[in-house]
Amino acid sequence: MQTIGLLGGMSFESTIPYYRVINETIREALGGLHSARLLLYSVDFHDIERMQHAGDWTQAGERLAEAARVLERAGAQFLVLGTNTMHKTAATIERGVSIPLLHIADPTATAISDEGITDVGLLGTRFTMEEDFYRERLRRHGIDTLVPDTGEREDVHRVIYEELCRGIVRDESRARYRAVIEGLVSRGARGIVLGCTEIAMLIGADDAPVPVFDTCLLHARAAALRALAGGTSTASPSGRSSSAAHSS
Numbered sequence: 001m002q003t004i005g006l007l008g009g010m011s012f013e014s015t016i017p018y019y020r021v022i023n024e025t026i027r028e029a030l031g032g033l034h035s036a037r038l039l040l041y042s043v044d045f046h047d048i049e050r051m052q053h054a055g056d057w058t059q060a061g062e063r064l065a066e067a068a069r070v071l072e073r074a075g076a077q078f079l080v081l082g083t084n085t086m087h088k089t090a091a092t093i094e095r096g097v098s099i100p101l102l103h104i105a106d107p108t109a110t111a112i113s114d115e116g117i118t119d120v121g122l123l124g125t126r127f128t129m130e131e132d133f134y135r136e137r138l139r140r141h142g143i144d145t146l147v148p149d150t151g152e153r154e155d156v157h158r159v160i161y162e163e164l165c166r167g168i169v170r171d172e173s174r175a176r177y178r179a180v181i182e183g184l185v186s187r188g189a190r191g192i193v194l195g196c197t198e199i200a201m202l203i204g205a206d207d208a209p210v211p212v213f214d215t216c217l218l219h220a221r222a223a224a225l226r227a228l229a230g231g232t233s234t235a236s237p238s239g240r241s242s243s244a245a246h247s248s
Helices: 012-030 045-054 057-074 085-096 105-114 126-130 132-139 150-162 171-186 215-228
Strands: 004-008 038-042 078-081 119-123 144-146 192-194 212-214
Touching: 004 012, 004 057, 004 215, 012 038, 012 215, 038 057, 045 057, 057 078, 057 085, 078 085, 078 215, 085 126, 085 132, 105 132, 105 212, 105 215, 119 126, 119 132, 119 171, 126 150, 132 144, 150 171, 171 192, 192 215, 212 215
Parallel strands: 004 038, 004 078, 119 144, 119 192, 192 212
Antiparallel strands: none
16 A cells, blocks of 8 residues: 555645545455555645735745655655645646656546536636636546636635635525536536535535536545555546535
8 A cells, every 4th residue: 555645734624534535445445444554744724825815826836845745755655635726736746746646637537527427517716717727637538617607706716715614614605506506507517526625515416406526535535546556546436426425
């Protein structure tokens, strides 16, 4: 079994299910009291969030690359970045280390393709929805993405930072997300990607008329499977949220 290096804390609300799902997957595969070989570097999200909203992605990427080097020196054999948005800095992190990074969009795309879906709606931070770093990664797998309109994107973004990252779950925010999802489905989305690792705290299978793909769960499971396979596999189980919902 390989040792996983988990870059977490962005936010810690979603790092908790990463740790749980990785270890549950290892235990399911090996039985008994088995658990993952895992190193966690949890950053201070206050600093990262300030860099995000200031547009200082260079410094943010360098900060995470520094953390990745700490994990590599400690014995990690591959990296898992427990956030969708900060994959905007994936290339910077990869250049800073000699071990591979398991990109969150890849197991997500595998799960989407396994369902025979090519058009999905994407929910996430404003950065993930509006910029191309994430949508282009899905496009490489033959998956096209739709995003909410401007006002809806602002609402989705606000709920993530002001509520979910602080551990707050509100029924009115769930209703708003449901309305956004309905709009995406009416425009042709045949699946919904929860492109922020906190969103599954709010939305699950019962909140959409199409399959929901929980990136946190899919990424964590793929990390465990890769560790078990000795780093040769990025396979993931189905992303239907009936088996993918989690809470932290």
